[in-house]
Amino acid sequence: MTEKRELRVEKIRDGTVIDHITAGTALAVLRILGITGREGHIVSVLMNVPSRKLGRKDIVKIEGRELSPGEVDRIALVAPKATINIIRNFEVARKEPVKPPTTIIDVLKCQNVACITNSREPVKPIFKVEGEGENIALRCYYCGALMSREEILKQF
């Protein structure tokens, strides 16, 4: 038991730990961050582990890479309660909750097939973030269509 537990939560020396990820969305979080595993970093993914705060949660640990807040904030779209821990020499050097950005540019596609951004026009999809937490939604800047959290998740 002890051995198993240690394996699961083994501390990393330097890098980023994303904690309190909504259970079951860790892989979507990795995709949002563009982490494929081919970058060479040691990446640990823990899914559906017991959590006092959330009941169950996912955790992602990326060794040897510090993620910047701007890079990470967009994961709030799928994991609004996530916290980012920057680890240096086994210690938490910085810890902050993710803050949803106000605008999302060129990450998601508008799911409205009639939206002009789904044609060959020279523009990137832009969304304004509305609501927060579980009720977060994106409104397409161009056509005004709304995308719910579930619909956002489907794209990752």
Add this chain to the structure above:
Amino acid sequence: MEFKGRDIISIRDFTREEIDYILRTAERIERMEASGEPLNLLSGKFLGIIFFEPSTRTRLSFEAAMKRMGGGVIGFGEPEMSSVKKGETLADTIRVVENYVDALVLRHPMEGSARLAADFARIPVINAGSGAEEHPTQALLDLYTIHKEKGRIDGLEIGVLGDLRYGRTVHSLAYALANYEVTLHLISPPELRMRREVLLDIEGKIRVEQAERVEEVIPRLDVLYVTRIQKERFPDPAEYERVRGAYKVDGGLLAKAKPDLIVMHPLPRVDEIAPEVDQTPHAVYFRQVRYGLITRMALLGLVMGAL
């Protein structure tokens, strides 16, 4: 209030104060028109009208509005004949045409097209219909019609009947009415209920009630806004066949209405309003066309800085 250079893309970009200002400007134009003097407020200015969807009504209305203000018009309404057919993007078309004119009126089948055009153009862009999304000048002329015919907008019970899912005029009208103190009755077959994003936006701002049959609510209404079920907007023809002819406004229905109920329609109609209604005091849809001309004259004057 400064409107010079402003785009008219979505009715949601406007506050109540701005909408009221546009309506007051329309009243000014109407008085000037009635005096019989030719209006030369836009003399020397040119309007580009580019329509990527067939339309005669809205095009004629804008063209008449510009010419009645003393300005000129250029444009096209047949994209099959133009560079668009050759594969040009909307962004490119806009950046070419804007060099010839002082303002642009755009109709395009895709949603968000007007916003895109406005971002690329240095001159004001007026959205004359972007797919099933919005038709803001129609909403403004609808408000002007209600204001003129009923003397007020606040306090009215307004029913919107028909295709609330694909009908862009009703989306813009619902957004516009959300600025006023009205009760909005959304009346449609279940398949054609109002879009979720519109409902989310207007609920909480005004009282919204939904009904499937107009007979249920007709005695309460001050305004009945009827729309056509637009066959061309349905992705699935079978869906269209299921809902066509789902409602009809006729003498029998109007016998249950308030005597001063007004019946509006963005036109063209097919068979959703019986011809017998035309002769009743309820029918205002042909006067609505005139109010549309006046409202568009006011808008053109405002965005080109002549008013």
